[in-house]
Amino acid sequence: MFKDHTVKLGICPIGWTNDDMPELGSGNTFEQCVSEMALAGFEGTEVGNKYPKDTQKLKKALELRQLQIASAWFSSFLTTRPFKETKEAFIEHRDFLYEMGSKVIVVSEQGRSIQKEDVPLFEAKPHFSEGEWELLAEGLNLLGELAREKGMDIVFHHHMGTGVQTKEEIDKLMDITDEDKVSLLFDTGHLYLSGEDPMEVLNLHFPRIKHVHLKDVRDDVAAQVRQKKTAFLDGVKEGMFTVPGNGNIDFGPIFETLAHKEYRGWMLVEAEQDPSIANPLEQAIIARNYIREKAEI
Ligand SMILES: O=C1C[C@@H](O)[C@H](O)[C@@H](O)C1=O
Numbered sequence: 547m548f549k550d551h552t553v554k555l556g557i558c559p560i561g562w563t564n565d566d567m568p569e570l571g572s573g574n575t576f577e578q579c580v581s582e583m584a585l586a587g588f589e590g591t592e593v594g595n596k597y598p599k600d601t602q603k604l605k606k607a608l609e610l611r612q613l614q615i616a617s618a619w620f621s622s623f624l625t626t627r628p629f630k631e632t633k634e635a636f637i638e639h640r641d642f643l644y645e646m647g648s649k650v651i652v653v654s655e656q657g658r659s660i661q662k663e664d665v666p667l668f669e670a671k672p673h674f675s676e677g678e679w680e681l682l683a684e685g686l687n688l689l690g691e692l693a694r695e696k697g698m699d700i701v702f703h704h705h706m707g708t709g710v711q712t713k714e715e716i717d718k719l720m721d722i723t724d725e726d727k728v729s730l731l732f733d734t735g736h737l738y739l740s741g742e743d744p745m746e747v748l749n750l751h752f753p754r755i756k757h758v759h760l761k762d763v764r765d766d767v768a769a770q771v772r773q774k775k776t777a778f779l780d781g782v783k784e785g786m787f788t789v790p791g792n793g794n795i796d797f798g799p800i801f802e803t804l805a806h807k808e809y810r811g812w813m814l815v816e817a818e819q820d821p822s823i824a825n826p827l828e829q830a831i832i833a834r835n836y837i838r839e840k841a842e843i
């Protein structure tokens with residue numbers, strides 16, 4: 547299906563330790579996490595809160611396991627804080643990723659996000675005013691220029707509970723940002739949970755997609771989250787997300803389209819769950835086997 551070497555397959559540490567809820571998987575060490583990623587058959591990862599900050603130490607630990615750093619999450623506050631604050635933090639983050647050999651930088655706008663708030667996920671997401679959209683577009687174009695200084699790209703992460711969640715909002719963001727400066731991260735789980743058709747976003751925005759998160763959704767848990775007005779992080783703890791092959795998304799057409807359109811870049815399994823309930827190594831193996839079967843890689 548995928549031609550040799552066009553796609554790299556990774557897994558994010560969020561199934562072992564969760565940056566938003568450090569109590570989840572607090573006993574799981576960095577070494578266990580990266581060893582199990584390699585054991586399950588992955589070649590890359592993103593950065594989690596337990597990874598060494600020292601790039602030499604991190605490189606050594608990864609080289610021993612033949613893993614690469616695909617990218618790492620960056621929270622921007624372009625709609626709510628002075629640009630200077632986001633810029634300074636972004637440059638530090640960019641330089642760390644550059645040193646680690648990454649080509650893309652994941653950016654998520656967290657201005658007015660309810661991602662970490664105790665409010666109903668399906669009712670309380672922010673809706674940006676025209677002024678906020680302008681701030682976001684201008685700021686992202688500037689971050690894109692800063693990334694380009696190092697030959698890198700920013701990939702914008704649409705996300706549940708933020709101002710860029712729905713297909714309509716993604717379409718608008720792509721429309722008002724510079725295609726040469728702002729690329730898109732395609733996260734299957736966030737689109738599906740929001741009620742969008744991931745295939746529509748994939749087909750429409752494929753030329754801008756430079757990073758992929760493979761996240762599955764359990765329909766029954768998602769329905770409970772909606773009905774009980776649960777918050778995002780509580781939904782995560784209840785098992786709203788899982789690894790591909792373990793939930794209700796059919797990844798067959800998604801893989802076929804990515805392969806057919808000759809996607810080049812990383813695809814990373816990213817499934818935040820409670821590791822005391824969903825054993826991270828077992829989940830990683832389930833995902834790896836499913837991808838081998840469905841995507842033939
Ligand atoms: O890429 C991601 C990073 C996480 O921190 C986030 O909450 C998760 O849902 C996600 O998609």
Ligand SMILES: [Co+2]
Pocket residue numbers: 703733759816
């Ligand atoms: Co994601």
